[in-house]
Amino acid sequence: AQSVTQPDIHITVSEGASLELRCNYSYGATPYLFWYVQSPGQGLQLLLKYFSGDTLVQGIKGFEAEFKRSQSSFNLRKPSVHWSDAAEYFCAVGAMDSNYQLIWGAGTKLIIKP
């Protein structure tokens, strides 16, 4: 069965510093991979997705993620965070044998220090 692990429950980063949020998945083949962001009182918003091709994916708000098959990882990065990036970030996996329904990680809460 597929599973998604986000090892960090929360991460604190200074404004202007770089960010990397970790995501590891368990699945036999290449899954469909997603990163979503959830701000208080707002719905989940898609940041980026990977289906195939170039393993470095660019998303909205200056985020990017890199798919590494050998490590079963899909880590999210941003070179310089802004206070408005404070939110909860979720990694999700969709796989053919689950009719592409999304399996979600538990999320990482990003805290920005001024």
Place this chain on the structure above:
Amino acid sequence: ETGVTQSPTHLIKTRGQQVTLRCSSQSGHNTVSWYQQALGQGPQFIFQYYREEENGRGNFPPRFSGLQFPNYSSELNVNALELDDSALYLCASRAGLSPADTQYFGPGTRLTVL
């Protein structure tokens, strides 16, 4: 273009009661998915509707049921409420069944069961 809307925003019920949550999908979207998000966790897939038919279900008991209407809006019904049903319920709509079709989420309904 209006986004995904959900009603009500908050709801308080007691054990054993029944509840109906509503979702209006984004214009042009014929597929709606419902998720349960417990505090501190990622969303869990409940079920999906495509053109008024249930098209996939997660690991939820039959007391969780749904409907999709001809205008593609949707309802989630939960009977015999239990304390563990307390959660944020998210609705997401998309243009079709392809994994390439981005899911757009509503802000959610916060259900508290006392």
